Amino acid sequence: MVKICCIGAGYVGGPTMAVIALKCPSVEVAVVDISVPRIDAWNSDQLPIYEPGLDDVVKECRGRNLFFSTDVEKHVSEADIVFVSVNTPTKTQGLGAGKAADLTYWESAARVIADVSKSNKIVVEKSTVPVKTAEAIEKILTHNSKGIKFQILSNPEFLAEGTAIKDLFNPDRVLIGGRETPEGQKAIQALKDVYAHWVPEDRILTTNLWSAELSKLAANAFLAQRISSVNAMSALCEATGANISQVAYAVGTDSRIGPKFLNGSVGFGGSCFQKDILNLVYICECNGLPEVAEYWKQVIKINDYQKSRFVNRVVASMFNTVSSKKIAILGFAFKKDTGDTRETPAIDVCKGLLGDKARLSIYDPQVTEDQIQRDLTMKKFDWDHPLHLQPMSPTTVKQVTVVWDAYEATKDAHGICILTEWDEFKTLDYQRIYEGMQKPAFVFDGRNIVDAEKLREIGFIVYAIGKPLDAWLKDMPAIA
Numbered sequence: 001m002v003k004i005c006c007i008g009a010g011y012v013g014g015p016t017m018a019v020i021a022l023k024c025p026s027v028e029v030a031v032v033d034i035s036v037p038r039i040d041a042w043n044s045d046q047l048p049i050y051e052p053g054l055d056d057v058v059k060e061c062r063g064r065n066l067f068f069s070t071d072v073e074k075h076v077s078e079a080d081i082v083f084v085s086v087n088t089p090t091k092t093q094g095l096g097a098g099k100a101a102d103l104t105y106w107e108s109a110a111r112v113i114a115d116v117s118k119s120n121k122i123v124v125e126k127s128t129v130p131v132k133t134a135e136a137i138e139k140i141l142t143h144n145s146k147g148i149k150f151q152i153l154s155n156p157e158f159l160a161e162g163t164a165i166k167d168l169f170n171p172d173r174v175l176i177g178g179r180e181t182p183e184g185q186k187a188i189q190a191l192k193d194v195y196a197h198w199v200p201e202d203r204i205l206t207t208n209l210w211s212a213e214l215s216k217l218a219a220n221a222f223l224a225q226r227i228s229s230v231n232a233m234s235a236l237c238e239a240t241g242a243n244i245s246q247v248a249y250a251v252g253t254d255s256r257i258g259p260k261f262l263n264g265s266v267g268f269g270g271s272c273f274q275k276d277i278l279n280l281v282y283i284c285e286c287n288g289l290p291e292v293a294e295y296w297k298q299v300i301k302i303n304d305y306q307k308s309r310f311v312n313r314v315v316a317s318m319f320n321t322v323s324s325k326k327i328a329i330l331g332f333a334f335k336k337d338t339g340d341t342r343e344t345p346a347i348d349v350c351k352g353l354l355g356d357k358a359r360l361s362i363y364d365p366q367v368t369e370d371q372i373q374r375d376l377t378m379k380k381f382d383w384d385h386p387l388h389l390q391p392m393s394p395t396t397v398k399q400v401t402v403v404w405d406a407y408e409a410t411k412d413a414h415g416i417c418i419l420t421e422w423d424e425f426k427t428l429d430y431q432r433i434y435e436g437m438q439k440p441a442f443v444f445d446g447r448n449i450v451d452a453e454k455l456r457e458i459g460f461i462v463y464a465i466g467k468p469l470d471a472w473l474k475d476m477p478a479i480a
Contacts (some may be wrong), residue, residue, distance in 0.1 A: 002027045002194070005079035009033035009042055009068060011049055011164075011340070012126055012270070018057045019168040021066035021199040030067045030075040042068035050339040050366055053165035058475045076439035077116040081191065083155075084137075085126040086107045090275050092379075099282035101275070103133065107310035109332050110137045115145035122187045127155045128216050128276055134209045151187035153178045154209050155215035161270065162337030167248050174204045177212020217276045217283075221296055224273040226261040228302035234264035234466030235309060244466025245448065266419060266446030267306045267345035269334030274300055274343050310417075311352030313463055314444050317412060317473055322358035326438075328409040330371055331420025331447075334363035339366035345446070346419040347375050350400070351418075359399045363409040365422060368434045369402035382477060405431065415442035421449050440472075 004020065006013045009031045021029040033039050041048035043062070047055060058066070069075060076082055081312055086105040091097050106127065113123060123141065125134060134152045141150040154177040159167045174195045178188040188206050195204055196322050209216070232243040244264035252259030268274075277296050284293035315322050334344035341347070350360055354376070362372055376397045403409050406425070410416055410433045434441055443455055445464040452462040461472045 001073070002081070003030070003079045004028070004081045004194070005030045005075040005372065006048070006083040006085055006126070007032055007072065007112070008083075008085035008087070008127070008457065009035070009038050009048075009087065010087070011085065011161065012159065014042060014047075014049060015051055015054055015057075015159070015164045015168060016085070016126065016157060017083070018054065018061060018066060019165065020194060021061040021064075022057050024194060025065060027194065028065050028067075029061075030069055032069050032073060032075050034070060036070055039068050039070050043208070051164050052162065052337060057165060072112060073116045075116055076113055079121065080119075081122045081124060081194070082113055083124045083126045084113075087274075088127045088129055090278055096282055098380075099278045099285075101103060101129065101133075101279050101282075103136070106133065106137065107140065110140040111144065113150075114141050117145075117148050117150075120149040120151075120154050122153060122190055124191060125152070125159060125213070128156065128220075128272060128279075129154075129213060130343060132210065133213065138159045149183070151183055152209065153187055153191055154212035155191060156212060158216070158219065161340055162335060167200070171199060173201060173385065174199050175205045175207065175212050175215055176204065177209045177215075177247045180208055217280045220276040221280055221299065223261055224268055224277055224303070225296075225299045226272075227265070227268045228299045228306075230262050230264055231267065231306045231465075232302050235305075237264075237466040239471055241468045242466075243468060247466075264448060265306075265345075265421075266310045266349060266465065267303045269342070269344040269346075271340070271342040274303070283322045303345075304348070307348040308352065310345075310444065310446055310465070311349055311356075313473070314353065314415060314417065314442075315356055317442055317444075317461065317463060322353055322356045322414070324357060324359060325414040326359045326361055326412055327353055328406075328413040328416045329360050329362040330364075330406055330409065330416060330418045330425050331422055332362055332367045332375075333420050336420055336422045339369055339371075340367075341367055341375050344375070344419075348444070349417060349419060351378055354397065354399055357399070360401070361409040361413065362400060362402050363404065363406050365424065372402050373397060373400065411436045412438060413441075415444060417444045417446060418449060419446045421447040425449060430455055430460070431458055434460060 004027055006017045013031055017029045017031045038048050044169055047058060084106065086109050087108060088101045088103060091100045091102040138152050156175055171456055176188050176191050178184040192204050230248055233247060237244045237247060248262040251257055252262050277300055281293045281296050318325065329350060332344060332346045333339055351361060406428055441460050443460045443462045448464050452464045452467060455462050461470055463473055
């Protein structure tokens with residue numbers, strides 16, 4: 001029986017291993033983590049992450065051929081294949097701070113593998129890592145190997161949160177990179193055999209190590225670039241009276257471009273896009289390619305510009321001050337169908353409004369008050385380090401209340417900012433909301449999900465990203 005162990009029970013490790021266990025009943029899968037509360041959660045009815053379909057998969061396999069444990073050494077030493085799926089946050093200090101990936105957790109995982117291994121192993125990089133990480137890991141393993149042979153593979157994940165289980169069941173591609181040696185090819189084949197239980201052969205791509213590592217960064221950079229491209233156009237649309245939805249549709253019908261990732265919005269979020277682009281920028285700089293680094297930096301600059309433009313629009317529309325005004329924030333997660341708030345545009349928008357002394361009432365169906373308060377008091381990049389290393393925030397933000405109902409959030413508010421495209425926000429009773437608000441009542445739709453014309457008929461002043469401006473807004477130019 002093949003034994004697989006995954007170090008790291010987070011957003012990638014948990015779901016990926018659960019699906020491998022489901023699809024490969026003859027493989028024993030153990031997910032290990034040093035965090036006791038996290039492993040306890042995986043072994044309970046309340047899993048530590050929200051992902052549609054995940055509960056069913058875990059419940060079917062847990063205790064059969066899927067195990068969650070804090071006994072890292074036991075499971076690593078018994079495994080044939082070890083996946084490493086630990087965090088690779090952006091460094092907050094030292095060389096490359098603010099850009100380079102912090103490989104502290106990766107390195108300690110590699111040292112554990114070297115220390116406890118008694119038999120040859122295949123070690124698989126599952127985290128998003130900078131190009132050439134495999135080389136560093138290989139050195140740690142071979143220098144500590146005591147005669148044991150390790151083969152390193154890169155098998156980046158291409159999951160989208162909210163659809164992770166679907167993506168795992170039916171992936172566009174599975175990418176496996178390894179050494180171009182007989183041992184390397186044998187290791188690639190061993191991992192290929194695991195995925196081949198359910199993934200068609202032609203979707204399992206094999207490359208050299210560096211190509212696999214770079215493909216993950218490149219894929220995320222291309223996706224983020226599309227979002228920044230359409231958001232740059234949205235600013236031009238507002239200035240000229242064009243409609244971003246119409247422009248994006250016209251552009252997307254070109255089969256060379258395609259329609260995906262062309263929605264104008266308040267900006268991209270999530271744990272990967274910004275981190276991976278910063279990483280790419282750093283790698284380019286380190287390899288003497290400043291022009292390439294500058295090019296990719298622009299993608300993040302436009303994303304930051306879009307968020308500050310949104311805040312400026314809100315403040316300018318409301319007589320240039322939101323001081324002491326209640327503003328309802330609908331949605332805090334970085335996208336619908338996930339409770340994940342990492343790098344969500346809502347953080348910067350809320351901080352911008354708080355900087356102007358607004359009072360915020362926040363509602364998101366999946367995000368806890370504790371998480372929202374933590375996000376609003378944390379410094380950039382701190383979110384990506386383990387909880388016990390995050391600064392404990394003694395203060396909560398006084399001007400923020402978190403409520404569990406959209407109607408409660410909007411009561412007596414001067415304005416509403418829609419920052420996540422949750423389906424329920426499309427079907428709210430906006431007539432009822434309007435009646436409970438201060439007048440003039442504003443809606444700032446950061447996701448283009450509500451029918452602006454209908455809302456205007458009710459009496460709202462509506463700002464939708466990249467759409468022709470309300471007459472009211474034309475008289476109140478947003479100073480960017």
